[in-house]
Amino acid sequence: MKISRGRLVFNIFNTIVIGFLTISCIVPILNILAYSFSSSQAIIENRVTLIPVDFTLQAYEFVMSNSRFWTSMAVTLKRVILGVSINLILLILAAYPLSKSEKMFPARKYYVAFMLCVMLFSGGMMPTYFIVARTNLIDTIWSMILPDAVPIFSVIVLMNFFRGVPEELEESAVLDGANPLQILTRIYLPISKPSVATVTLFSLITHWNSWFDGLIYSNHTENYPLQSYLQTLVVSSTSTMENMDVDTMLALRNVNETNMQSAQIFISIVPLMVVYPFLQRYFTSGLTLGSVKG
Amino acid sequence: MKAKKKRNMARRRDSRYYHAMLFLPVLFLFIYHFLPIPAGILMAFENFQPGKGFFESKFVGFKNFEKLLIHPDILPALRNTLIIAIEKIICNLVIPIAFALLLNEVKVKWFKRAVQTITYLPYFMSWVILAGILIKFLSPGSSASSPGFLNTLLVNMGIIDEPVYFLGSNQTFQQTIVISDVWKNFGYNTIIYLAALTGIDPTLYEASAVDGAGRWKQTIHITLPGIAPIIALTTVLAIGKVLNAGFDQIFNLYNPAVYASGDIIDTLVYRLGLINKQFSLSAAVGLLKSIVSCTLVLISYKLADKLAGYRVW
Numbered sequence: 001m002k003i004s005r006g007r008l009v010f011n012i013f014n015t016i017v018i019g020f021l022t023i024s025c026i027v028p029i030l031n032i033l034a035y036s037f038s039s040s041q042a043i044i045e046n047r048v049t050l051i052p053v054d055f056t057l058q059a060y061e062f063v064m065s066n067s068r069f070w071t072s073m074a075v076t077l078k079r080v081i082l083g084v085s086i087n088l089i090l091l092i093l094a095a096y097p098l099s100k101s102e103k104m105f106p107a108r109k110y111y112v113a114f115m116l117c118v119m120l121f122s123g124g125m126m127p128t129y130f131i132v133a134r135t136n137l138i139d140t141i142w143s144m145i146l147p148d149a150v151p152i153f154s155v156i157v158l159m160n161f162f163r164g165v166p167e168e169l170e171e172s173a174v175l176d177g178a179n180p181l182q183i184l185t186r187i188y189l190p191i192s193k194p195s196v197a198t199v200t201l202f203s204l205i206t207h208w209n210s211w212f213d214g215l216i217y218s219n220h221t222e223n224y225p226l227q228s229y230l231q232t233l234v235v236s237s238t239s240t241m242e243n244m245d246v247d248t249m250l251a252l253r254n255v256n257e258t259n260m261q262s263a264q265i266f267i268s269i270v271p272l273m274v275v276y277p278f279l280q281r282y283f284t285s286g287l288t289l290g291s292v293k294g
Numbered sequence: 295m296k297a298k299k300k301r302n303m304a305r306r307r308d309s310r311y312y313h314a315m316l317f318l319p320v321l322f323l324f325i326y327h328f329l330p331i332p333a334g335i336l337m338a339f340e341n342f343q344p345g346k347g348f349f350e351s352k353f354v355g356f357k358n359f360e361k362l363l364i365h366p367d368i369l370p371a372l373r374n375t376l377i378i379a380i381e382k383i384i385c386n387l388v389i390p391i392a393f394a395l396l397l398n399e400v401k402v403k404w405f406k407r408a409v410q411t412i413t414y415l416p417y418f419m420s421w422v423i424l425a426g427i428l429i430k431f432l433s434p435g436s437s438a439s440s441p442g443f444l445n446t447l448l449v450n451m452g453i454i455d456e457p458v459y460f461l462g463s464n465q466t467f468q469q470t471i472v473i474s475d476v477w478k479n480f481g482y483n484t485i486i487y488l489a490a491l492t493g494i495d496p497t498l499y500e501a502s503a504v505d506g507a508g509r510w511k512q513t514i515h516i517t518l519p520g521i522a523p524i525i526a527l528t529t530v531l532a533i534g535k536v537l538n539a540g541f542d543q544i545f546n547l548y549n550p551a552v553y554a555s556g557d558i559i560d561t562l563v564y565r566l567g568l569i570n571k572q573f574s575l576s577a578a579v580g581l582l583k584s585i586v587s588c589t590l591v592l593i594s595y596k597l598a599d600k601l602a603g604y605r606v607w
Contacts, residue, residue, distance in 0.1 A: 130348070261426060
């Protein structure tokens with residue numbers, strides 16, 4: 001096939017623009033990775049760009065021995081496991097009845113009105129804080145799980161998927177005398193695996209990335225999840241090195257704030273990278289499901 | 295007759311199951327998402343004291359709202375919110391659409407896939423992580439630390455004479471916020487337009503090529519009209535975001551030096567409430583914001599339903 005001259009010029013221009021935007025997405029991340037593996041001397045002399053200089057693992061060794069990092073990692077793992085399970089159970093329980101037509105479930109409209117109300121109108125930061133405090137959740141793991149136990153957006157995604165399930169499938173089960181809970185678990189859930197995977201990943205990412213709830217609902221820093229701990233470390237620049245004894249200091253001459261923070265940031269995105277192929281696959285299907293079909 | 299009666303009985307039994315299934319989800323939503331609404335309204339009209347609670351605190355009428363009117367931080371916060379949010383809305387529409395159109399012209403499969411894989415990546419990271427990365431990346435350097443990657447690059451290339459404090463000066467803060475938000479989201483926002491582009495009937499292109507239409511003409515007359523419905527929908531749904539300038543992002547990137555250009559309603563609500571302990575004042579701002587936002591979202595849903603038959607429920 002012959003390519004016209006204009007087309008060739010366009011293709012070159014197009015590749016450059018796309019290439020530039022793509023590189024801009026990866027460069028800051030490579031930069032932080034390079035810092036995390038570089039010696040503090042190289043960082044101070046501004047010799048680090050995208051490739052580690054004077055390669056060292058000392059920043060990672062330091063993070064390995066930093067108990068605060070691991071305490072908050074444990075809190076995060078706990079909230080992810082508990083939070084995602086509770087999210088899933090509750091959102092499936094909510095999505096199934098709401099996927100029924102008004103003829104099948106006459107009260108549906110009242111539930112929908114209620115959901116729409118809490119979706120559109122927010123009580124605001126302080127009232128929510130005091131309700132969480134009133135229910136005695138402050139400084140417990142539940143303060144990060146119960147307030148958002150029902151992710152409404154995910155309910156909508158799953159509800160729309162359930163609606164697309166052919167009714168004939170259900171009818172045969174009804175004839176066998178199955179009750180709605182059995183129909184949900186034996187018929188709907190097995191064929192909704194892609195949608196359930198999508199909403200599971202939504203919850204997983206939300207719980208992994210949440211930092212604000214941990215920050216305001218914890219009075220003691222040992223209750224912080226990883227992201228809240230990183231927030232205080234990186235953004236409010238609380239020094240990790242302040243509380244270090246002299247021996248550790250001497251042993252880690254190659255460590256400074258920059259490579260140490262970089263190492264912690266990088267470790268915290270490794271789990272994201274692991275689930276990233278799934279994210280790409282299911283988040284896209286979830287997006288078009290949720291917003292195009294509506 | 296008998297069959298109908300039987301069906302009605304089954305339906306009533308099913309309904310009972312449905313109510314039972316919805317009980318726990320509704321309970322949690324009621325406690326943590328519904329109760330804060332009346333609680334917030336109460337707080338806004340009283341001098342709330344945590345020790346006294348929602349019902350024992352002193353009722354003060356519209357005093358909190360009067361205080362707000364003369365509060366020096368409220369107008370700048372409103373102005374910054376509108377500027378940042380509207381700039382974000384426009385850029386988050388235009389750039390992903392343009393990027394989708396460009397990417398759609400790429401015929402090399404592996405390149406297209408690699409581009410998508412890389413550009414989606416920042417979307418999945420929290421603003422805490424991205425702030426940690428960007429604060430270093432954009433740093434102008436100080437007596438204790440060297441400048442970050444971007445300033446070093448720009449100075450070495452001779453584009454700027456000395457490092458720019460992107461996140462620390464009121465001249466650059468808003469643009470930095472808008473650009474970094476687009477940077478985080480454009481890859482992900484592109485997906486929806488790419489999906490719409492693949493939905494366009496390829497015979498339309500073939501027919502127009504026979505008629506002698508070039509690529510540019512095809513883009514104007516086939517591609518853009520083909521994705522116009524989805525563009526209209528995303529535009530309309532964006533109306534609801536006019537008061538959301540992005541709390542997570544700004545909270546993690548701003549500092550007192552840029553309050554003049556970077557303080558938004560949500561960060562003000564936070565500082566009034568959790569830092570200054572002016573709980574009622576904070577609740578009053580939150581209430582006003584909620585009312586306006588709710589109205590805007592309702593309008594956008596109505597429009598989306600009219601324009602595109604889009605329904606959330």
